Amino acid sequence: MSTILRRAPAPLAKPQLITQVLAVNAALICGTLLAYTVAATFHADAAPDRPGFLLFVAGVLATILANGLLLRRRFQPLERVIAAMERVDFGPGGRRPHLPEADSEEVLRLHAAFERMLDRLEAERARTAALVLRAQEEERARLARDLHDEANQALTGVLLRLQATAQDAPAALRDELRATQAVATQAMEELVRLARELRPAALDDLGLAAALRTQVDAFARRAGVHAELRLEQTAVDALLADEQLVAYRLVQEGLSNVARHARARHVVVEAVADDGDVVVGVRDDGEGFDPSVRAGGLGLQGMRERAALAGGRVAIHSSPGCGTTVELRLPRRSRP
Numbered sequence: 070m071s072t073i074l075r076r077a078p079a080p081l082a083k084p085q086l087i088t089q090v091l092a093v094n095a096a097l098i099c100g101t102l103l104a105y106t107v108a109a110t111f112h113a114d115a116a117p118d119r120p121g122f123l124l125f126v127a128g129v130l131a132t133i134l135a136n137g138l139l140l141r142r143r144f145q146p147l148e149r150v151i152a153a154m155e156r157v158d159f160g161p162g163g164r165r166p167h168l169p170e171a172d173s174e175e176v177l178r179l180h181a182a183f184e185r186m187l188d189r190l191e192a193e194r195a196r197t198a199a200l201v202l203r204a205q206e207e208e209r210a211r212l213a214r215d216l217h218d219e220a221n222q223a224l225t226g227v228l229l230r231l232q233a234t235a236q237d238a239p240a241a242l243r244d245e246l247r248a249t250q251a252v253a254t255q256a257m258e259e260l261v262r263l264a265r266e267l268r269p270a271a272l273d274d275l276g277l278a279a280a281l282r283t284q285v286d287a288f289a290r291r292a293g294v295h296a297e298l299r300l301e302q303t304a305v306d307a308l309l310a311d312e313q314l315v316a317y318r319l320v321q322e323g324l325s326n327v328a329r330h331a332r333a334r335h336v337v338v339e340a341v342a343d344d345g346d347v348v349v350g351v352r353d354d355g356e357g358f359d360p361s362v363r364a365g366g367l368g369l370q371g372m373r374e375r376a377a378l379a380g381g382r383v384a385i386h387s388s389p390g391c392g393t394t395v396e397l398r399l400p401r402r403s404r405p
Contacts, residue, residue: 094140095133146176154183195380202311202378206268213267216260224257266321277313277340278305281320285338292328299339304347312399315379316340316349322368323351323395331355331393343398350396357387372397 153166165187168180228250235246272280278300289296308316320338327333333355340349360369369385376383376397387393 094136098133098136143173146170146173147179150176150179150183157187199311202314202375206314210268213264216264216267221257221260221264224253224260228253228257269317272313272317276305277308277317278302280317281338281340284317284320284324288324288328288336292324294327294333294336296324296336296338299337299341301341304342305340307342307347308399312347312379312381315375315381316347316397316399318375319349319372319383319395319397320351322372326368326393326395327351327353327355330358333392347399348396349399350394352392352394354392357389357391357393359389360385360387369395 150168153168156166168183231246231250231253235243235250238246269280269283271283281300282298285296285298288294305313324336324338327336331353333353335354337352338350339352340347342348369383372395373383376399379399381397381399384396384398385393386396
């Protein structure tokens with residue numbers, strides 16, 4: 070049996086409130102005019118004075134016009150508030166709109182209600198973002214434990230069996246067994262590296278500064294690139310726990326991109342204070358790229374999403390042949 074899906078009809082446009090009030094007032098005035106005309110026609114001894122009647126009609130029209138101008142002036146603050154609400158940027162780093170000055174109790178109450186709504190939205194967004202970050206890191210920690218406790222132990226057992234087998238194996242097989250041991254050892258080292266990247270112990274035990282030093286040193290050894298770390302301890306200490314995770318992950322992803330794509334000779338990782346904000350960046354002198362072409366690649370979208378969860382924003386500065394700078398800015402409002 071086929072099911073016919075019907076599209077809901079689009080809502081009809083509603084007239085503005087000022088139009089509705091003006092229409093009601095105009096109807097009342099016109100009703101008064103009509104009553105006056107009927108009364109003058111049936112109850113007066115003579116026909117109504119035409120010049121007086123025209124003057125009355127002109128007065129009515131002038132009253133309607135003045136009423137419209139007065140209503141528009143009185144409703145203008147409300148329209149400004151609506152326009153300000155429509156300009157609200159709910160994205161990360163979005164600024165609150167400037168509300169016009171209230172000239173009535175109702176508009177003042179509307180201002181207060183709007184501000185309370187924005188406060189609740191920001192608090193709920195911060196709470197939800199913290200829960201999302203915490204859930205992500207807990208899952209990473211679980212995967213790191215599984216890699217270390219299960220896969221790594223299984224490989225250790227394989228190595229021990231290979232070592233025992235190689236002692237009693239014929240000479241023709243010993244070299245092959247030793248080569249297999251080397252492969253298993255390399256796999257163990259790779260698992261340990263992956264477990265550390267999933268959840269670095271240094272970040273939990275020693276803090277962000279030590280974790281970044283470990284990460285930068287390991288990157289320099291692995292990639293053969295001169296890497297420099299510049300830290301302002303006051304800026305690092307100002308970061309909350311969730312923000313430290315975001316900063317670490319951004320540096321991790323940035324260095325990974327440098328190793329795979331940049332062909333750089335020098336890399337600078339820094340965490341500094343800038344006008345009350347904390348800025349964490351990865352800068353290289355590599356090949357660079359056009360951000361408008363590759364804005365969604367290189368893990369940049371993931372960086373932006375993770376930064377948004379912590380209330381920050383990521384900026385990418387690059388051009389072909391001029392290197393790349395990936396910058397995370399965590400705003401002042403996040404500071405404790």
